[in-house]
Amino acid sequence: MNTFQICGGKPLHGEFYPQGAKNEALQVICATLLTSKPVRIKNIPEIQDVLILIEILKTVGVKVVRNVKGDYTFCSEKIDFEFLKSKEFRKNGAQLRGSIMLLGPLLSRFGEAYIPVPGGDKIGRRRLDTHFKGFIDLGAQFKYDDEEKFYSVKAKKLNGNYLLLEEASVTGTANIIMAAVLAEGKTQIYNAACEPYIQQLCKMLIKMGAKIEGVGSNFLTVYGVSELNGAEHTVLPDMIEIGSIIGLAAMTKSEITIKEVSWENLGNIPDTFRRLGILIEKKGDDLYIPSQEHYKIQNFIDGSILTISDAPWPGFTPDLLSIILVVATQAKGSVLIHQKMFESRLFFVDKLIDMGAQIILCDPHRATVIGLNHEIPLRGTVMTSPDIRAGISLLIAAMSAKGTSRIHNIFQIDRGYENIDERLRVLGADIVRIDV
Numbered sequence: 001m002n003t004f005q006i007c008g009g010k011p012l013h014g015e016f017y018p019q020g021a022k023n024e025a026l027q028v029i030c031a032t033l034l035t036s037k038p039v040r041i042k043n044i045p046e047i048q049d050v051l052i053l054i055e056i057l058k059t060v061g062v063k064v065v066r067n068v069k070g071d072y073t074f075c076s077e078k079i080d081f082e083f084l085k086s087k088e089f090r091k092n093g094a095q096l097r098g099s100i101m102l103l104g105p106l107l108s109r110f111g112e113a114y115i116p117v118p119g120g121d122k123i124g125r126r127r128l129d130t131h132f133k134g135f136i137d138l139g140a141q142f143k144y145d146d147e148e149k150f151y152s153v154k155a156k157k158l159n160g161n162y163l164l165l166e167e168a169s170v171t172g173t174a175n176i177i178m179a180a181v182l183a184e185g186k187t188q189i190y191n192a193a194c195e196p197y198i199q200q201l202c203k204m205l206i207k208m209g210a211k212i213e214g215v216g217s218n219f220l221t222v223y224g225v226s227e228l229n230g231a232e233h234t235v236l237p238d239m240i241e242i243g244s245i246i247g248l249a250a251m252t253k254s255e256i257t258i259k260e261v262s263w264e265n266l267g268n269i270p271d272t273f274r275r276l277g278i279l280i281e282k283k284g285d286d287l288y289i290p291s292q293e294h295y296k297i298q299n300f301i302d303g304s305i306l307t308i309s310d311a312p313w314p315g316f317t318p319d320l321l322s323i324i325l326v327v328a329t330q331a332k333g334s335v336l337i338h339q340k341m342f343e344s345r346l347f348f349v350d351k352l353i354d355m356g357a358q359i360i361l362c363d364p365h366r367a368t369v370i371g372l373n374h375e376i377p378l379r380g381t382v383m384t385s386p387d388i389r390a391g392i393s394l395l396i397a398a399m400s401a402k403g404t405s406r407i408h409n410i411f412q413i414d415r416g417y418e419n420i421d422e423r424l425r426v427l428g429a430d431i432v433r434i435d436v
């Protein structure tokens with residue numbers, strides 16, 4: 001079993017280059033299925049989730065060329081639909097959440113698509129109603145085999161329609177857009193998710209010849225076209241990794257410059273960390289965090305205790321709330337963390353409590369953190385990573401803690417952060433990967 005061993009309490013220093021965004025990469029890689037022409041994508045993070053998706057594409061017949069690290073060309077001339085029904089495909093497809101986005105492009109280009117119940121973090125119920133309701137509204141037939149846990153969708157032809165999504169699902173919106181670009185006529189999608197991941201997907205599709213209006217808003221209009229061409233696309237820096245490094249810098253009193261962050265795509269992420277009292281400077285397109293002995297949580301204007309909660313974009317992303325929570329453990333002051341979207345994402349706080357953090361888990365969605373103001377350091381311990389963002393939060397806690405910590409189940413970190421141990425060692429971190 002792979003484990004990180006961390007000797008904490010060391011300030012870091014230097015420049016950090018963020019990887020490409022995991023959640024965007026999963027979308028745009030799936031979108032390459034929409035054309036028989038080559039699509040080249042740069043800045044792909046070579047992390048577990050993405051590599052599994054690329055492997056799945058290869059096994060279904062897509063020609064994949066790795067031009068250089070992080071730079072791939074995909075060409076989907078033919079798809080092996082027999083393989084899509086095989087046991088091996090069911091096993092691979094069930095390993096990640098992103099595989100659900102194979103459905104939209106396959107359905108719209110080939111008229112049929114199959115997928116096992118997808119994987120991803122076990123952080124609460126993760127229903128797929130928005131995806132399937134969307135396909136049905138575009139004219140598809142939907143079947144679910146409960147015994148085999150296997151979905152199939154079929155349509156001789158998809159027809160544009162007006163869709164009011166029940167919720168602004170990120171992967172759901174991506175799937176529906178990819179289905180609509182080759183449907184006949186006009187599709188309007190209201191209450192669409194509008195994360196930079198979705199904006200980037202739309203930009204790539206437009207380069208491929210798709211007609212999409214309203215990009216960046218929650219009301220998209222897609223005019224179906226008969227075919228799409230090849231294109232070249234570059235994935236944005238991963239805003240969740242950028243937020244994770246801001247949190248790491250504050251917790252370890254480090255001075256770090258995060259290079260080329262694409263500021264205009266960070267939304268309210270920098271300001272949310274600033275509300276915890278963390279100093280953040282914009283230097284061109286770099287994000288600079290000076291070393292800080294203390295940071296003080298701001299209250300609301302009326303003096304009441306700050307609440308930080310998640311919301312669909314441009315609200316604060318749920319994927320950074322675990323990191324905000326861990327950073328608050330060493331702030332001066334108190335904050336209520338309210339994870340509205342997922343009901344099982346806060347349970348990792350018991351590990352932080354073991355390390356000496358002062359946290360009250362009010363219920364599965366809410367935790368109150370009373371900051372220690374760096375007066376009492378957390379204590380190193382042995383822990384297991386339950387999910388990707390709790391995993392990186394525990395790693396941040398361990399890097400700030402006194403003594404040695406071990407984090408097991410680091411697959412959960414590797415699936416979202418590329419060579420994180422190596423990249424942190426460059427900044428001076430004492431972290432090694434061991435096999436126990």
Ligand SMILES: CC(=O)N[C@H]1[C@@H](OP(=O)(O)OP(=O)(O)OC[C@H]2O[C@@H](n3ccc(=O)[nH]c3=O)[C@H](O)[C@@H]2O)O[C@H](CO)[C@@H](O)[C@@H]1O
Pocket residue numbers: 023026097098124125126127167168169170171172312317318319340341342
């Ligand atoms: C591969 C990928 O891209 N994964 C991301 C994607 O997952 P994913 O696309 O699976 O998540 P969804 O956007 O569908 O929904 C996430 C959760 O939020 C709830 N919900 C969603 C929208 C809404 O308006 N109200 C609401 O309560 C859903 O019921 C669900 O429990 O988006 C999530 C929400 O940003 C992120 O955590 C995941 O990292």
Ligand SMILES: C=C(OP(=O)(O)O)C(=O)O
Pocket residue numbers: 022023049096097098119120121319388389416
């Ligand atoms: C929840 C996440 O990922 P996934 O949707 O792939 O499980 C995440 O990236 O924080």
